Structures are given as structure tokens and as C-alpha cells.
Amino acid sequence: MRRVAIIGTGQTKHTKSHNDLNQAELVHQATTRALVDAKISFRDVDAIILSNMELFEGRALPEMWVGEGAGGYLKPVMKIATGGTSGTSACIAGCHQCASGLFDIVLVVGWEKHSEGATQTGMALTDPLWDRNIASGAVGNFALSISQYMAERGVTPEQAAKVAVKARRNAAKNPYAHLQMPDITVDQVLSSRMLANPVHLLDMCPQSDGACALVYAAEDRAESLCARPAWVRATVTRHDQPYIGDLDRRLLTMRTLRDAAREAYQQVGITDPLRQIDVAEIYEPVSYAELAWYEALGLCAEGAAARLIDDGSTEMDGVLPVNPSGGVLSTNPVGASGVIRVAEAAMQVMDRAGAHQVENVRTALATGYGVYAWSDVIILSIDK
Amino acid sequence: MKAPPISILGVGRTDYEPKPGTTIPELVYRAVQAALTDAGLTMRNIGARVTASVDLWDGLTASNVMITEVVGAVMQPESRVAGDGLLAACHGAMSILSGTYQTVLIVAHCKSTMGDRWGITNWTFDPIYQQPLGLDDYYAAALQVSALRSSAPLFACPPADGAAAIILSSIPAPITIRGMGWALDEHYLGDRDLTDSPALRQAARRAYNLAGIIDPKHDFTFVELSDHFDYQRALWASILGLDGFPNLNLSGGLARGVPSFVAGLDCLIEIVLRLREKTGIGLAHGCWGPAGQGQVVMVVGQ
Amino acid sequence: MTEQLRISHTMNMEWRYGTSWYFAKFIRALRDKRRILGLRCPVCRRVYLPPRPVCGNCYAEMREWVEVKDTGTVRAATVVHVPIIDPVTGQPRPAPYGMALIQLDGADTTLNYYLAENDPTKLRIGMRVRAVWREQRTGTLSDIVYFKEVSS
Numbered sequence: 007m008r009r010v011a012i013i014g015t016g017q018t019k020h021t022k023s024h025n026d027l028n029q030a031e032l033v034h035q036a037t038t039r040a041l042v043d044a045k046i047s048f049r050d051v052d053a054i055i056l057s058n059m060e061l062f063e064g065r066a067l068p069e070m071w072v073g074e075g076a077g078g079y080l081k082p083v084m085k086i087a088t089g090g091t092s093g094t095s096a097c098i099a100g101c102h103q104c105a106s107g108l109f110d111i112v113l114v115v116g117w118e119k120h121s122e123g124a125t126q127t128g129m130a131l132t133d134p135l136w137d138r139n140i141a142s143g144a145v146g147n148f149a150l151s152i153s154q155y156m157a158e159r160g161v162t163p164e165q166a167a168k169v170a171v172k173a174r175r176n177a178a179k180n181p182y183a184h185l186q187m188p189d190i191t192v193d194q195v196l197s198s199r200m201l202a203n204p205v206h207l208l209d210m211c212p213q214s215d216g217a218c219a220l221v222y223a224a225e226d227r228a229e230s231l232c233a234r235p236a237w238v239r240a241t242v243t244r245h246d247q248p249y250i251g252d253l254d255r256r257l258l259t260m261r262t263l264r265d266a267a268r269e270a271y272q273q274v275g276i277t278d279p280l281r282q283i284d285v286a287e288i289y290e291p292v293s294y295a296e297l298a299w300y301e302a303l304g305l306c307a308e309g310a311a312a313r314l315i316d317d318g319s320t321e322m323d324g325v326l327p328v329n330p331s332g333g334v335l336s337t338n339p340v341g342a343s344g345v346i347r348v349a350e351a352a353m354q355v356m357d358r359a360g361a362h363q364v365e366n367v368r369t370a371l372a373t374g375y376g377v378y379a380w381s382d383v384i385i386l387s388i389d390k
Numbered sequence: 391m392k393a394p395p396i397s398i399l400g401v402g403r404t405d406y407e408p409k410p411g412t413t414i415p416e417l418v419y420r421a422v423q424a425a426l427t428d429a430g431l432t433m434r435n436i437g438a439r440v441t442a443s444v445d446l447w448d449g450l451t452a453s454n455v456m457i458t459e460v461v462g463a464v465m466q467p468e469s470r471v472a473g474d475g476l477l478a479a480c481h482g483a484m485s486i487l488s489g490t491y492q493t494v495l496i497v498a499h500c501k502s503t504m505g506d507r508w509g510i511t512n513w514t515f516d517p518i519y520q521q522p523l524g525l526d527d528y529y530a531a532a533l534q535v536s537a538l539r540s541s542a543p544l545f546a547c548p549p550a551d552g553a554a555a556i557i558l559s560s561i562p563a564p565i566t567i568r569g570m571g572w573a574l575d576e577h578y579l580g581d582r583d584l585t586d587s588p589a590l591r592q593a594a595r596r597a598y599n600l601a602g603i604i605d606p607k608h609d610f611t612f613v614e615l616s617d618h619f620d621y622q623r624a625l626w627a628s629i630l631g632l633d634g635f636p637n638l639n640l641s642g643g644l645a646r647g648v649p650s651f652v653a654g655l656d657c658l659i660e661i662v663l664r665l666r667e668k669t670g671i672g673l674a675h676g677c678w679g680p681a682g683q684g685q686v687v688m689v690v691g692q
Numbered sequence: 693m694t695e696q697l698r699i700s701h702t703m704n705m706e707w708r709y710g711t712s713w714y715f716a717k718f719i720r721a722l723r724d725k726r727r728i729l730g731l732r733c734p735v736c737r738r739v740y741l742p743p744r745p746v747c748g749n750c751y752a753e754m755r756e757w758v759e760v761k762d763t764g765t766v767r768a769a770t771v772v773h774v775p776i777i778d779p780v781t782g783q784p785r786p787a788p789y790g791m792a793l794i795q796l797d798g799a800d801t802t803l804n805y806y807l808a809e810n811d812p813t814k815l816r817i818g819m820r821v822r823a824v825w826r827e828q829r830t831g832t833l834s835d836i837v838y839f840k841e842v843s844s
Contacts, residue, residue, distance in 0.1 A: 028518065030516075060472075061446060064701070065446075065513050066445075067678065067684075069684070070574075070679045070683055071514070071515070080588055082572045082593075083684070085471065086472070088468075088470050095470070099481060101488070103481070103484045103488075106488045122517075131449065132450070135715050135742070136833065137804050140791060145772075145774065146791065149770035151768060199773075201774050243467035244466065245465075245466065246465065248748075249804075250804055251802040262465065411711065411712065411716075412710045412712050413715065459746045459748030459751075465749075501710070505705060506706070517701055518699060522699065
């Protein structure tokens, strides 16, 4: 099996409303930056994977219009769309296409321009025969799951707020992040508008306009093009049942993430993730989710997640910094969010994360989350 | 193509009659069961799935969520290509070549009768110049017919509902994938030479190179092209070097009623079924987008 | 100063969804008899709502219908304060509204639906609720107005 590495990444600044660029231009900007970072030209790209939740912008087959922005003319272009996991799905697909031997250089670009669409309408298109008339968006769904999580684990709104604070303070050092709040406090989170008990406005991810691209190269090309590539060591995907009511204690159990992480760790030989992983970019749509998923990812014993945030273990100077980029809590163009996780993890391994670089990163974890409980887990490393 | 050769272990599909009373999960389940039975496998043998469908056609956000259970993807890997099923087959083949999976299930579904099948395509056009003109795939086809100076009437294939599935594997079997290629053409109709399809040329070039096809008219035994509109059959054939090819669209082509996004995969199934009767090399083709902006070609052999 | 030009597009789409045998039976039982039917998996014996052709955990076809009660236990609950667009009316729902994941007696899945109560201090995981039905039924979950607390 051919080894594959990420040799470059690029992002646009993520904002509430990118009034300066249309969707194709957004993709073009991220692509150009990734190509420059990878030190290649668009002619070197052999295949392209695009990631986007086009229904949110009310579009169909968006690669038709936007594909050219990624340099797709006469290239093998494929669009992957799996809800929130679109970005990580696309990254996994790009890795497989590169490892297949058919392509030496594969470009993956994810984007979303929520300001051009009606995301809520898109999200309301759930099963018309069952739960469409109750559909209460992402925040409603998470509030339900969080109520179970709190009842079972006793986590407090303060502890969740600490996650929200960590994210936005980290984001302040990330020039691309949407929400940058260097002075945010737990009190501010707790006094922000209540969206759905117990989720406050500042507990929740934003909707952003933005794009993110990364470049894969196969073995020899990666080594000749890049002094410190981020090698892909594991890619695992797990999907789950279609209705929120099917998933027993969804946030807490998160069996897809548990199993995907278990499989990925086994493939790489990780037995103590908290210590053996140097940085993690977790797809966390709401503050409480990050806590619940510390447990699902095996970073701590069951029930001990709150301790990790309380004692600073996942802060930038902790034993395992989580989301130095600011995470989805700070930046969320849905089609790009998964790509951003992988790109940021790669930047950490490649020592290109600038002001939010963690020291001595050898192994990085990236996760994707989508729909009700789909999970992707990707592990990158400085070692082949 | 590179080792290991990718075999097609089984194929299955529903009929394509309009089925307003049937759910998509039920259609997909029937196609999956048919493919598993044909291959002599159970869902336990399947390592991963690649499905093909488009939200706006299904009237559901992240629409593959409703088929997760029937494709056996609960606590399993699944990926979804928003495009033609033949493209999903290409991706599935690559995931096997990457060494990640041994056996992959490919499923495409569409109920063209569910919604406004032309109106939906207005939303594929860029929102700035072309969409406001009210363009859709039907108009794009009319423009292409006019560019070709063809006097033939514009005949679109009838709307259809159904699902098709194939099972790919690195386990040896008689019919294998020899080559594949896909490409995207320009988007703005005014930029394109509608009498030609550079995307199809490029896709075919890649597929023919990998498969060692030198003389298409003589190398191929069977060819199935996705003629969403009647005029497309001659156009695609000509670009593929198949003018006058005798065994072209023996199935009757899409005029017999094949759902969008299932079409390319159905072409592949037709080829596989014929190759089981007669050894040879076959070509399956799919396309999507305005006047075939996206093109995919797969060469298989017995 | 640059002027921003806006081009507006409005999507008007209609889709006709099928029900197949399983949703058809569910809808008829709800509309005609006020009965809520789920399907039981022959392997794990779980009763699923809504009904569907296959148990995703066992990949087994389900054909055994089981009636579940219109009373149940709240497994998760929240009060939504933001104006979410109601897909049925196209208008923002009056807020705040209570909603929950309710495990109906006899079912192994939970149902996401409205609660009568919208005071978060009065919601408890584990509380018992009963459906309040509309006079006229159409065979969809909208036939239930909301779930109201009952003392067990």
C-alpha cells in the first residue's frame, strides 16, 4: 500500500459573510494558498475532491459551477457530501485516491457560504413522514442530548463554558478563524443568550463563510516536494442509524467515535492516547460535545472528562492541546469544517501553525462529526 | 490496470418503473439484496460502501442518512458521492486499490418522479449569469442539438425510479475493471464547444490508456452509453471512436427509462451481464450536469 | 465606496415522498385507530419507531408489528428559546417551547416531540408523560399536540 502524506494546506479567512468573494472565488483562494504551501502548480494536481453541503446554499451539483475555482477543468473531479462529515469524508477519499496508485497528487477542497443560503431551511428537510415537523435544528438536537449527558455525568454549564472559552481564546491566535475572542470569560458564555436549555449562544458553533484546501502526495513525490510532510497513518469511518431517537444517549455513548478511535489507535499502535497523541483537532459542534468526546476518544476514564478541562490538560500548554485552531466552535463553514480539522492537524505536524503551533508535534488526531452521530477519525504523523 | 485487479463480484437492481408509493430505502434494499445474492455474499463480507445520490433530488438533507441501515452502514464505513453511480464505482475501486478495503458495495438511487426533474437542474447553473436566464438541463440539451445542426427532435429519456448496486473486490473473479477515467468540462455554456466534449475525450483517454485500448471499434465487444437525450448517443460514440460500432446500447439505452445518477452504474451492469454470456471487453459510460459537463468512463473485461 | 449588488433566487420545490408498506400501515393505524405501531427485530428483539425495513444493528428484515402505548418516559428534555422555522407552516414557531426525547412504553427508540411544559425548571429526565391527541387525525405525528406530564 502506497504511503500518502499531506504536503500543503490553505484556507481563506472565515467570516460571517464573505461579501468580497463568490463561492468559486472562495474555493480558488483556498486552493491557491494550498498549492503555494505545497510548492506545486495547479498543473501538478492529478485529481480533485470537493466537499460542500450544497443544500444549505440551495444549490445542486455545485462542482459544476465551483469546480473551476479548484482548477478542475478537464481534471478528474468528484464531490463528496456526507453532512457535517463531508470535509473529513473528502479528506479520507482523497487519501484513498492518492494511495490507489492512480494519482500522485490529489487536492481536497471544502467550502461553504452560509450567508448565501438558508441553512435552517436546509436543515429542516428531515424525514417528512416522521420528525420534520419537530425539527429544531442543530441546537435543539444538541440541547436534548446534552440534557442526558448532564444528568448522567453531572457536568456543569461552567465546565462546558470553559471549553467555549478555550476555543475562542485559541482562535485569537489563528488569523483565519471566524470568532476570535481573546478576552472571553466563562461568565460571558453563561450570560449569553439561552438558545435551548442549557445551551447558550456562546456554547454553540457559528455559521461561517470559508474554504479550506489541502494537498496529498504519494510517497516519493511527498518526500521530494516536502521536507516535513504529515503522513496519513489511519483513516476510519463509522456511520449510524438515521433518526435521533435511535441513538441511545447519543453524545455520551457516541459509539461511532469510540469504535473509530479504537480502530485507528490499533492501526497506529496507540495505547495511551492522552500521552501518545501530541495535538488533537476534534470536530466539536457544541461545547458539551468536546467534554463527552474526551471520554469517547479514550483520553480519560469514563466520567472524568470534566477534570481534563478543569485542570487545563487540553489547553495549549497542557498534556494534549485540543483545538489550537479554535475548532468548529470558532469557525464553521460546514463543507470546510472537516477539511479544516485535517489541515490544522497537518499544519501542526508540519510545524506550520504559526502563532498557534504546539511544540514538538509528532502525532496529531483529527475527527469529523456529522448528521446525528457519524464519525471520522484520522491520524497524521511525522513518521511514515 | 494496476494489481490487484478489481473484480465485479455481483450486480443487482430494481426495475425502473415509476414507483410513487415506494420509499427510497426500500428500493435501495432490493438492489443491495439482489447484488449480494448475485455475488453469493452476505453483508458481513462487505468492508465499505460508496453510495451515489443528490440531496435536492431526494428532497432530504444529507439524504444518504435514510439508506444507512439498508446498505449495512451502521457502525461501518460509508462514503457518498454526489454524482453518477459510475463515479461512485470508480471511487470504490480506488479505495480497494489503496489497500484499505477488500470488498466494497456501490449503490446508486434516484426517484426522478419525486420532484421537478428539470426545475431542479436550474440550481446547478451559476447563480450570477446563467441561472437567472432560467436555464436547465433540457435547455442546455436544446442548445447542444442546435450547435450540432441536428434536425433530429429533442427526445429526453422518460423519468424513472429505482436503485442499482454492484460489488467490487480484490478477490479474483472473471470480470475485472481494466481502466477508468472521469473529467469535468467548463461550466459556462458560452465557453464550451458544444459540438464536442473535451471532458469525455479526457476521461476516455485515461480509461483507454489504463486498459490498453488502442482501436476502440475493434477492441470493444459491448458498449453502453448514457444517452439522457437521444442525440447524445451518436455524439458520445463519435468522441469515443465508436462511429458505427455494432453492439452499441444493446440495452436500448436510457430511452427505456433509467433514473438519473443510476444511469452510468446501470450501463456497467448491462455490460457485466453481457460479458457473462460472451467473453470480451466492454465500455460503460455516465455523465451528469448541463450538456454532459461531467463525464465518466469505465472499461471492464472478461 | 463599493456598492454591493444582490441577485435573489427563490427556490420553490415540491417533492412527493412514498411510504411503502411500513409507513402506510403506521399511518393508517394512527389515523384510523389511534394506535402507534413499531416493528420488532427478530434478532435483537428491539422495537423500532419509526418502522423501517431493516434493523440497522442486526441487518435483519423486520416484519413483526408491535403496538406501543401513547404514554412514556422522558429520556431527554429541553426548552427551545430561539425562533426556529417550523417546516410545516414556514413561519417561526412561537417560542419558548418544550420538547423531549420520549421513550414510549413498549418501544426501544425514543421519539423527539413537543412537551406541554415550557418551564425548564419543571422538566425532569425520567418524568412520565402522555400524548394529548387532536380531534381530527391525518396519520402523522402532528395528530399529537404534545406530551403532558402525568403522575404515575
